[in-house]
Amino acid sequence: MVEKPSRTHYASDITPERDGERAELLGWVHEVRDLGGIKFILLRDVSGICQITVRKKELGERAADEIKDLGFEDVIWVRGVVKRQPKARLGVEVVGEEIRVLAKAERPLPYDITGKVPANIDTRLDHRVLDLRKPENKAIFLIASTALKAIREFLRERGFIEVRTPRIIATATEGGAALFEVNYFGRKAYLAQSPQLYKEQLTTVFERVFEIGTFFRAEESHTRRHVSEFTSVDIESAFMDYRDVMEVLENLIAHVHRRVLEERERELNLIGVELEVPKTPFPRYSYDELVEELRGMGEDIEWGQDFGTPHLRRLGEAHKGYYFITDFPTESKPFYIQPRRDKPEVSESFDLMYEWLELASGGTRISDKALLERRIREQGLNPESFKEHLKVFGYGMPMHAGWGLGFDRLMMVLTNRWNIREVILYPRDVFRLTP
RNA sequence: GCCCUGGUAGUAUAGUCCGGUUAGUAUACGGGCCUGUCGAGCCCGUGACCCGGGUUCAAAUCCCGGCCAGGGCGCCA
Numbered sequence: 068m069v070e071k072p073s074r075t076h077y078a079s080d081i082t083p084e085r086d087g088e089r090a091e092l093l094g095w096v097h098e099v100r101d102l103g104g105i106k107f108i109l110l111r112d113v114s115g116i117c118q119i120t121v122r123k124k125e126l127g128e129r130a131a132d133e134i135k136d137l138g139f140e141d142v143i144w145v146r147g148v149v150k151r152q153p154k155a156r157l158g159v160e161v162v163g164e165e166i167r168v169l170a171k172a173e174r175p176l177p178y179d180i181t182g183k184v185p186a187n188i189d190t191r192l193d194h195r196v197l198d199l200r201k202p203e204n205k206a207i208f209l210i211a212s213t214a215l216k217a218i219r220e221f222l223r224e225r226g227f228i229e230v231r232t233p234r235i236i237a238t239a240t241e242g243g244a245a246l247f248e249v250n251y252f253g254r255k256a257y258l259a260q261s262p263q264l265y266k267e268q269l270t271t272v273f274e275r276v277f278e279i280g281t282f283f284r285a286e287e288s289h290t291r292r293h294v295s296e297f298t299s300v301d302i303e304s305a306f307m308d309y310r311d312v313m314e315v316l317e318n319l320i321a322h323v324h325r326r327v328l329e330e331r332e333r334e335l336n337l338i339g340v341e342l343e344v345p346k347t348p349f350p351r352y353s354y355d356e357l358v359e360e361l362r363g364m365g366e367d368i369e370w371g372q373d374f375g376t377p378h379l380r381r382l383g384e385a386h387k388g389y390y391f392i393t394d395f396p397t398e399s400k401p402f403y404i405q406p407r408r409d410k411p412e413v414s415e416s417f418d419l420m421y422e423w424l425e426l427a428s429g430g431t432r433i434s435d436k437a438l439l440e441r442r443i444r445e446q447g448l449n450p451e452s453f454k455e456h457l458k459v460f461g462y463g464m465p466m467h468a469g470w471g472l473g474f475d476r477l478m479m480v481l482t483n484r485w486n487i488r489e490v491i492l493y494p495r496d497v498f499r500l501t502p
Numbered sequence: 503g504c505c506c507u508g509g510u511a512g513u514a515u516a517g518u519c520c521g522g523u524u525a526g527u528a529u530a531c532g533g534g535c536c537u538g539u540c541g542a543g544c545c546c547g548u549g550a551c552c553c554g555g556g557u558u559c560a561a562a563u564c565c566c567g568g569c570c571a572g573g574g575c576g577c578c579a
């Protein structure tokens with residue numbers, strides 16, 4: 068049987084106030100500085116990093132021998148005494164009495180994780196697990212974990228039920244976006260690009276539903292904000308319109324900021340981010356207003372055409388922070404978006420922007436079966452392939468609205484990262500399928 | 503899918519325009535010295551021009567093709 072090592076303290080428990088306590092720690096060798104007669108080991112565990120100091124003379128022969136060859140990322144067990152130490156940067160250290168190497172790491176490691184030499188994103192992703200051990204990279208995902216928790220607690224408090232919809236589907240949900248094909252027992256199937264139709268159906272059961280899930284797009288995008296596998300936060304609610312769900316969304320975003328600030332101050336400091344809770348309500352601008360604004364800037368834009376990236380970048384310069392774009396032309400939106408009754412050429416729709424980055428998109432959905440069928444046809448799609456979905460609209464479909472939020476993009480904003488791949492543990496894009 | 507830029511030790515880079523000694527530096531790695539380091543320091547050492555073709559007396563350097571990477575556009579979250 069493998070001997071189970073014991074632990075009495077985590078690295079973050081090693082504080083000057085605990086001077087004199089006996090401690091046993093487990094972790095990875097983050098750094099070693101060997102001065103000959105004295106050796107400093109930085110031990111890293113899930114909680115953080117602490118300094119272990121060992122004096123060769125005071126250490127037994129066996130223990131001294133054990134750590135003679137200590138290298139980066141070796142797993143060690145340490146027993147010693149906590150000592151207040153003004154000479155150490157953290158003001159405290161553990162004077163090691165016994166050290167055992169539990170697992171050796173190979174060397175040289177593919178790249179330096181202490182940050183002395185930078186690495187390209189590609190190299191980092193090739194050795195992702197090592198990369199994630201860097202405290203500032205780990206911090207991103209601790210923040211993500213808090214953000215996910217905050218989203219769940221916020222939505223549950225407001226009566227939303229967490230659901231899970233299929234990833235393997237028979238037909239394209241919205242047309243347009245390229246889907247990955249799957250061989251499903253000899254039949255053609257696809258990986259879901261969104262839970263859209265399922266979450267709409269489920270509002271007739273649970274009224275308010277949400278899902279946090281992974282979805283897929285087979286677009287060959289070469290940008291720093293697109294990947295082929297991404298995490299989406301989706302909500303859908305019966306008896307709400309787009310104004311109602313925009314309110315849910317902006318309050319959710321503010322709540323996530325608040326929680327991350329409360330629980331991840333240390334991680335935010337580590338990555339050098341000064342987060343603020345955004346003021347609600349977020350500014351709302353209609354598509355029409357922004358078309359005028361862009362024209363005022365000298366941009367050539369035809370009414371009805373969706374904003375291109377250059378347009379969004381200009382808008383992002385003019386509008387800092389979060390804002391909504393509302394009432395998009397019906398033509399530019401998916402078939403299930405409700406056209407405005409008073410002005411059918413625009414729709415009850417919105418995008419949530421952070422400067423130039425699109426974070427979420429949503430709207431009131433069509434609940435009238437005949438209208439939905441007509442819209443499917445108008446978009447050049449075949450109602451026959453949506454018959455499973457359409458039949459639900461004959462069973463009593465209330466008005467409803469919802470949105471989908473790109474969680475990874477929200478993480479880019481929260482952590483101020485340049486590339487979406489940095490906020491995904493194991494990103495998948497056109498070129499990357501491993502690790 | 504289209505466009506731009508790039509590929510030099512494990513990692514990150516200089517050198518490439520304007521072809522010509524031993525391809526420089528940092529870090530990592532190996533050896534040595536060192537009892538207060540915290541980007542530890544000092545000495546010694548190992549280690550690289552993406553692949554193929556062409557031009558040339560001579561190619562890391564110029565040309566062509568391929569592969570790989572970063573990014574922009576399109577599309578979208």
